[in-house]
Amino acid sequence: MKLKLISLLAAAMFASAPMAWADSVAAPDQTTASSGWAAQQAPGYYRFALGDFRVTVLSDGTAPRDVSKIMSKPDEVRAAYAASHETLPVELSINCFLIDTGSHKMLVDTGAGELFGAGSGQLVANLRAAGYQPQDIDVILLTHIxxxxxxxxxxxGQPVFANATVYVDRHDPDYWLSASVEAAAPADHKTTFVQSHKTVDPYVNAGKLKTFDGATELFPDVSTVAEHGHTPGLTGYMIESRGQRLLLWGDIIHSAEVQFRDPTVTVDYDVDPKQAMASRQRVLSDAAKQGYLVGAAHISxxxxxxxxxxxxxxxxxxxPYSVMLQKPGQ
Ligand SMILES: [Zn+2]
Structure with a gap:
């Protein structure tokens, strides 16, 4: 999702959010020992093995959105959510992925930090709950800025991951960190540029931002998949170990309820909606044909x-949910 509308949207969405959600945001500390109820969700992490690698999905929380107001074909969107017994606004998950290869601890995406307010910015708490520390991360793979x-x-203004080198397709920093692109953008589109500087610049200044161009092999077990459109450099990361494959596709799908059935539905945050649609159709077709596992940023x-x-x-x-963890290497 793009941030250009965030402050307006956040205000509107929180105002219209159901009471349960508003309560959980406004009063997170009302724990009662007798009932065990805290108005917060349990820590969000989920482990599985991919070949020799340990993978942990880390929740950054959710972002409440009335997706019928930010997607093309709003009638179709409303009908799909009604058929799924979901009431708008929905909470869109923000999922990040930790790949522990043994020699690297790679984090794919970093969540919203302090930019989206309550409900998100929980990545580091969940990383710690899963037994890792921010300083353990040595590689960050951004699907996009x-x-x-x-x-x-x-x-x-301080880097959270002190020992990490950040990788991103060059088309994204060329766009979001460019003074000339920002100057040409309409006034109400400037927020993402400002926030990109605030969060990415500390790594640029430390010489820790590395770029690549389209499809390439970044590490022996990690290759990039060009998915440009939603942003100029949107990238999927294909992780492979012992023949098992996992594609972390970033923002190919914002709404599972709508965009699998109709991949032509676009979202207002798309920088180039036509290119985003073409990328979605190409990636969905490949994933269906090849049958590899997918990790999605915004699916529940x-x-x-x-x-x-x-x-x-x-x-x-x-x-399916599993507690019987396969040992890495099997
Ligand atoms: Zn997103």
């Missing part, structure tokens, strides 16, 4: 599943 993916890089936590081709469009087959 947008507040809910790169916002968690820095808080208060933990956002793991497979894509199936249907007579019309596609569908999503979520991975």
């Amino acid at each position: 947008h507040g809910d993916h790169s916002g968690g890089l820095s808080v208060g 936590f933990p956002g793991l599943g497979h894509v199936r081709a249907e007579s019309k469009g596609y569908s999503w087959a979520p991975v």
